[in-house]
Amino acid sequence: MDIFDGILSDRGSKYAVSGATARSREEAAAVVKQLCRKKKFAKATHNSWAVLLPDGPLKNDDGESGAGMVILRMLEREGLENHVVIVTRWYGGVKLGGDRFRRVQDAVRYYLDNRS
Incomplete structure (x- = not known):
């Protein structure tokens, strides 16, 4: 699994992006579960995937x-x-409105450009 933590922040919200090979629904769920075993990620506001x-x-x-x-x-x-x-997003106390989609895009682009 590739994990890129602290890649961007916006008005207090902090973002990370992670990923791994998953060939089935069960494997995808297992990757998310493995990530959430890390206390920091388990406490995140959102782990969208x-x-x-x-x-x-x-x-x-x-x-x-x-x-x-x-x-x-x-x-x-x-x-x-x-x-x-x-x-992954840790909410910083300020709603981002439509910008939250741009931050998700930024995070995915970072992952696509930097994954192993």
């Missing part, structure tokens, strides 16, 4: 409405299948 699988896409907003779809669209554009990407 998405994955493109042969039997269809999966996404989970984890309370950050629309974030899973943003991740999914970027994975589709990139053609990255069987790879779950998780964007």
Whole structure:
């Protein structure tokens, strides 16, 4: 699993992005669970994720409405299948409005550009 912590912040909210190979719904869930075993990530406000699988896409907003779809669209554009990407946000006390989607995009772009 690749984990990039502290990649950006906006008005107090802090972001990380992580990902790993996942060839099924169960593997994707296991990757998210493994990430959340780290106390810092378990305490995050949101761990939104998405994955493109042969039997269809999966996404989970984890309370950050629309974030899973943003991740999914970027994975589709990139053609990255069987790879779950998780964007983590620690809420900083200020609502970001539509900018939160830009931060999710920024985080996914960072992951796509830096993953091993």
